[in-house]
Amino acid sequence: MTGIPDDLAALIGQPQFAQVSDGAVEAGAIRLFSAAVQDGTPAYWADDPAVVFAPPALLSAWNRPVMWHPDGDAGTSGLALHFLVKDRLGLPRAIVAEMESEAAAPIRPGVRVRSEQILVDLGEPCTTRLGEGRYWTIRVEYRCAGDGTLFGAETLRFFGYGAESAV
Amino acid sequence: MSGGALPPLRRIVSARDIAMGAAASRDWQPQHHDIAYAQGMKLPDIIMNAPTQTGWFHAYAMAWAGPGARIARWRLKMRRPVCPGAAIAYSGSVLRQETGPPGALWIWLDLECRSADERLSAMALLLARPDAAGGDCAAIPADVWHPPALDPA
Secondary structure, eight states, rough: OSSSOHHHHHHHHEEEEEEEOSOOOOOHHHHHHHHHOOOHHHHOOOOOOEEEEEEEEEEEGSSOSOOOOTOOOOOOOTTHHHHHHHHHTTTOEEEEEEEEEEEEEEOOTTOOEEEEEEEEEEEEOOETTEEEEEEEEEEEEEETTTTEEEEEEEEEEEEEOOOOOOO | OTTTTEEEEEEEHHHHHHHHOOOOOOOOOGGGOOOOHHHHHHHHSOOOOHHHHHHHHHHHHHHOOOOOOEEEEEEEEEEEETTTOEEEEEEEEEEEEOOTTTTTEEEEEEEEEEEEEEEEEEEHHHHHEEEEEEEGGSOOGGGGGOOOOOOOO
């Protein structure tokens, strides 16, 4: 496959897979992660909910689904757009070539986080040391589910490869 | 401040560090807790996930920056897996600083995590730091929080 498939080209710049976190941000989860990485930043350990906010390294965590839910609806992939592109192009393997993140408003306990995934670009076939494949870039925006305030964004550049036939 | 070095930090990575970081970041991928699965992926052992690596870099930078600092942007490059038993060292340097929002400075850092003989991961990081004692960059309002770009990779 050469060129950019029309159905994928139509996705570029269009937010997809809007999702709201399955629970609200809470101080216990912030402390657990801060303990795991031994981060003593006072705001991550504060008792006052007006002071505490989440480590930016947790930006993507709130929208990763739990693996079990009493309704039986759990365990779906957090980065569905990536897997859609990968599957559509027939590329069974992919690596994250580069990852850049920005932190906007602090994420404080009590809010739910809404995420949207945006295909930024999709490259033509190329060859790297991993073989023939393609690069693509996905930006994930995280906002307050209540008022839309931007909490931050991640931009991930992938290289997919490993197709049995030319891509 | 340009060119100043951050004091090095040495740590021994444990399996608990890796499993706890993955669970606390809600990452249930088996290569972060199941050694047989990880080895089936041709990895030497379970590996530290990206949010945990990010968190360790951020903790290192925030401990250096002091009270009131706030992370703004970062770019993580993972070159080799971080596995249990690894003796790792964090180091870093200040690339430059500029006047930021009122009461704060923007500071660009270049950080790395190395084992004895190789670079495991690296992070370009931008943070805001109060320009006077007692300042709190978390209080900077959204309408003036406009972090500039990182340097090109």
